[in-house]
Amino acid sequence: MQSAVHWALLGLVIERPSYGYELAHRFEHAYAGMLHLSGVSYVYTALDTLQRRGMIEELAGTRAGRQPKPSYRATVEGVRSYQERLTAQIQEDLRRSRLFARQLAVFAQEPEMALEIIERYGQACLEEAGGAPLPTAADPPPDAISGLASRLVSEESRLSLEAKLPWVEYARREFKALAAGRTPPR
Numbered sequence: 001m002q003s004a005v006h007w008a009l010l011g012l013v014i015e016r017p018s019y020g021y022e023l024a025h026r027f028e029h030a031y032a033g034m035l036h037l038s039g040v041s042y043v044y045t046a047l048d049t050l051q052r053r054g055m056i057e058e059l060a061g062t063r064a065g066r067q068p069k070p071s072y073r074a075t076v077e078g079v080r081s082y083q084e085r086l087t088a089q090i091q092e093d094l095r096r097s098r099l100f101a102r103q104l105a106v107f108a109q110e111p112e113m114a115l116e117i118i119e120r121y122g123q124a125c126l127e128e129a130g131g132a133p134l135p136t137a138a139d140p141p142p143d144a145i146s147g148l149a150s151r152l153v154s155e156e157s158r159l160s161l162e163a164k165l166p167w168v169e170y171a172r173r174e175f176k177a178l179a180a181g182r183t184p185p186r
Helices: 004-015 020-031 040-052 076-109 111-131 144-179
Strands: 056-058 071-074
Touching: 004 020, 004 040, 004 071, 004 076, 020 040, 040 056, 040 071, 071 076, 076 111, 076 144, 111 144
Parallel strands: none
Antiparallel strands: 056 071
């Protein structure tokens, strides 16, 4: 399963059993700015896929009433698959960072081009750091899970930025030295 939206919805079901419409609202709140949901109907398509794959199951007795709203919970297989997916993402993130650095080195003969990319990269890092909205007094107090998620995302962003900005400076020095016709300092 490749869809980041499917995996995100599975995570929300692991977090708390829910029905489709509720999941759409939780998704928009939890993943705003990170993932896009094309519409509420997509949630139902994803739930069908997750159920066919044995990752979620319908809770018994949730189809009662005039407008039945079946709720879903994660299966043991769903939780295991989600754990594996998160672990695979770690390796993918590390691979992507190394790949970017390797691809940037292609411009060793054209360091001005690399410097333009480095500037854009640095700017994107700064925009990302400034793009996280700060909570206001008018915001409702977060529940324990969304509060934890917000703190984890905030700290991951802060620490990543602390690592990326020095790397940007390092790459900038390396390519400026190449542009000046000198051997880059070590």
